[in-house]
Amino acid sequence: MVPRGIVSGTFYLQTFGCQMNVHDSDRMEEVLAAHGWSRAQTAAEADVIVLNTCSVREKAEQKLRSEVGRLVPLKRNKPDLVIVVAGCVAQQEGEALLARVEDLDLVIGPDNLAELPALLLAQRQGAPPIARTVFDIDAPRFLSARPERGKAPVSAFVTTMKGCDERCSFCVVPYTRGPERYRPATDIIDECARWVEAGAREVMLLGQTVDSFKDATLPAPESDDPDESQFPALLRLIAREVPRLARLRYTSPHPRHATASLAAAHAELDVLARHIHMPSQSGSDRMLRRMIRRYTRAEYVARVRRLADARPGMTLSTDIIVGFPGETDEDFEATLSLVREVGFTSLFGFKYSPRPHTPSRKLVDDVTEEVKSARLAELFALMEMQGSAHLVSLVGSTQRVLVEGASKTQPTTGASVRVQGRTERAEIVHLDVPPDVSPAGEIVEASIVRANKHSLQGALTPLALAALPRRIASPSRHVALPVLA
Ligand code: SAH
Numbered sequence: 053m054v055p056r057g058i059v060s061g062t063f064y065l066q067t068f069g070c071q072m073n074v075h076d077s078d079r080m081e082e083v084l085a086a087h088g089w090s091r092a093q094t095a096a097e098a099d100v101i102v103l104n105t106c107s108v109r110e111k112a113e114q115k116l117r118s119e120v121g122r123l124v125p126l127k128r129n130k131p132d133l134v135i136v137v138a139g140c141v142a143q144q145e146g147e148a149l150l151a152r153v154e155d156l157d158l159v160i161g162p163d164n165l166a167e168l169p170a171l172l173l174a175q176r177q178g179a180p181p182i183a184r185t186v187f188d189i190d191a192p193r194f195l196s197a198r199p200e201r202g203k204a205p206v207s208a209f210v211t212t213m214k215g216c217d218e219r220c221s222f223c224v225v226p227y228t229r230g231p232e233r234y235r236p237a238t239d240i241i242d243e244c245a246r247w248v249e250a251g252a253r254e255v256m257l258l259g260q261t262v263d264s265f266k267d268a269t270l271p272a273p274e275s276d277d278p279d280e281s282q283f284p285a286l287l288r289l290i291a292r293e294v295p296r297l298a299r300l301r302y303t304s305p306h307p308r309h310a311t312a313s314l315a316a317a318h319a320e321l322d323v324l325a326r327h328i329h330m331p332s333q334s335g336s337d338r339m340l341r342r343m344i345r346r347y348t349r350a351e352y353v354a355r356v357r358r359l360a361d362a363r364p365g366m367t368l369s370t371d372i373i374v375g376f377p378g379e380t381d382e383d384f385e386a387t388l389s390l391v392r393e394v395g396f397t398s399l400f401g402f403k404y405s406p407r408p409h410t411p412s413r414k415l416v417d418d419v420t421e422e423v424k425s426a427r428l429a430e431l432f433a434l435m436e437m438q439g440s441a442h443l444v445s446l447v448g449s450t451q452r453v454l455v456e457g458a459s460k461t462q463p464t465t466g467a468s469v470r471v472q473g474r475t476e477r478a479e480i481v482h483l484d485v486p487p488d489v490s491p492a493g494e495i496v497e498a499s500i501v502r503a504n505k506h507s508l509q510g511a512l513t514p515l516a517l518a519a520l521p522r523r524i525a526s527p528s529r530h531v532a533l534p535v536l537a
């Protein structure tokens with residue numbers, strides 16, 4: 053039994069890994085704040101340090117180990133300091149982590165975040181170190197965001213499901229995040245509406261296989277294709293119920309559910325971005341089989357083509373693993389040829405690393421580190437070429453840019469301010485605007501004047517400039533521009 057009550061102090065939260073972890077960290081902050089905890093500026097000042105961990109690849113786990121090592125001296129000086137490990141390494145290792153890392157106090161899995169304040173109180177009251185890593189399978193819980201008006205980012209994340217039933221042979225996620233559970237559509241709509249009310253313009257729907265969504269209250273899929281889900285119905289519902297939402301994206305879909313209905317939703321809904329991130333992992337059928345991806349290369353290509361054809365100017369990006377057990381030069385060539393054939397405009401590439409609990413652990417990790425590195429470099433070189441060619445092709449076009457905030461590098465003259473935003477396809481565009489206009493959160497028309505290595509430089513069209521709110525004329529719209537990483 054965990055004691056109830058309020059205990060105050062300061063916390064410092066460090067997040068590793070994917071967007072899902074960033075999202076979980078935001079919810080953890082809200083839960084802690086609701087129980088009287090406030091954020092510390094540095095780890096050294098904090099009463100509680102939370103490391104929200106990732107175990108998808110080996111490096112992330114190594115990072116955690118060295119991070120805990122760095123915190124140990126802090127604990128020597130401040131014996132009351134509570135060190136918490138949350139996230140996927142916590143879920144994966146559980147009690148074993150407490151045994152292995154002496155200075156840890158709490159290990160808490162992704163489904164137990166709401167219990168954090170009570171567990172911290174117990175620690176304050178002298179409880180022994182504890183691991184809470186229980187999946188909420190029977191009554192799945194989704195922590196709702198509580199955005200404050202005027203403080204919302206331009207683009208907000210909304211969780212639609214958690215866990216994964218796919219069990220790709222290399223992936224630890226089904227073991228660290230558990231089986232698939234879906235958030236009720238009404239809760240998703242409410243949260244999207246709350247974000248928009250608070251000032252967000254774009255929502256990114258988050259899920260491990262975001263396109264496998266199910267909710268009995270939504271219309272059933274019209275076809276009897278077993279891969280159809282209710283995700284397209286969810287997209288339609290959001291578009292209808294949150295009409296002020298300017299843009300809607302999602303990540304990451306699984307190609308299996310990239311069905312005819314999903315393509316139809318893209319054809320129909322203007323709010324959907326003209327860009328889809330669709331992990332492919334490999335272009336070799338032999339590797340795809342070993343990876344248990346449940347599609348062939350030809351099926352993948354047909355499915356993404358159907359999506360890309362649904363709307364003019366749609367772009368695609370992907371995830372790729374190089375050096376999976378048994379990957380030959382020929383298999384890797386097939387991956388390069390897939391990248392060319394589909395014409396991805398960007399990708400995330402990873403070197404295979406064997407993960408605990410996963411079926412592929414039984415296969416010999418036989419591609420040497422040198423070969424993995426060389427293949428990754430070759431993949432990235434190809435991607436750079438394709439990505440640059442795509443950006444160059446946009447020079448001279450006019451794009452609708454959703455401005456997110458100030459760019460990292462500013463013009464030296466001071467006569468203008470550089471802001472950055474994204475096109476309908478998510479390419480980053482920098483714009484130099486007069487210092488008295490306030491474009492954050494606005495969708496502006498820009499002519500693309502130059503392609504940089506990974507971004508575009510644009511200029512506001514005269515009409516767009518004239519239409520922008522002036523800072524002084526309408527001070528209520530004046531929001532300090534967040535500086536973007
Ligand atoms: N569906 C999830 C995928 C999670 S893992 C999502 O929403 O993003 C993200 C990516 O990491 C995968 O697509 C895969 O390309 C890579 N990855 C996963 N396990 C890996 C491993 N053992 N070694 C190398 N890369 C891996």
Ligand code: F3S
Pocket residue numbers: 216217218219220223224225226260261306
């Ligand atoms: Fe991992 Fe495959 Fe699911 S990559 S998250 S097991 S779709």
